[in-house]
Amino acid sequence: AQTVTQSQPEMSVQEAETVTLSCTYDTSESDYYLFWYKQPPSRQMILVIRQEAYKQQNATENRFSVNFQKAAKSFSLKISDSQLGDAAMYFCAYSGAGGGADGLTFGKGTHLIIQP
């Protein structure tokens, strides 16, 4: 079974600074997808960024980028120029691409605090 580990229960960063959230995963599959979801106090899960394992290039969405290290099974999220609205829980998630229909496997989450 796949597992996703987020080792940082909480992170704090000053507004306008850069922060990196860590995620490691374990899988025996060669093809898969990785995600970062944001859950603000409104509690709705919002997709931040998605990475396909067979793509070498790291995904980027505006101020959000990932560092995907396939051999190390690591998938970190970098948030540049942090804004107050980035304060939320961030979840790393995994999905296989081998034809199964299981839902996402999530990590336990990292609570990101933005200091003004």
Add this chain to the structure above:
Amino acid sequence: DSGVTQTPKHLITATGQRVTLRCSPRSGDLSVYWYQQSLDQGLQFLIHYYNGEERAKGNILERFSAQQFPDLHSELNLSSLELGDSALYFCASSVALEPYTEAFFGQGTRLTVV
């Protein structure tokens, strides 16, 4: 607004009771996923329906069941409720069968069992 509607937003019920949570997916989405979010277990996948058929089961208890209707809305039925069933229940919808397709989450139903 994700376009996924869950009702009710909050539900308080007693142990031993049965409740039904409802999910209306985004227009055109055929897949509906149910997840449970609790403090101790985190976010767990429960079950996946695609176009009316069950496609995958995760950590869903036998006391829980779900279905997807012809109009594609889905219901999650929780019975013989226990205190430990208190959690936030999400549904998510996507257009395709594959779970790596972008999924849109509803705002969840907060279930409190007393």
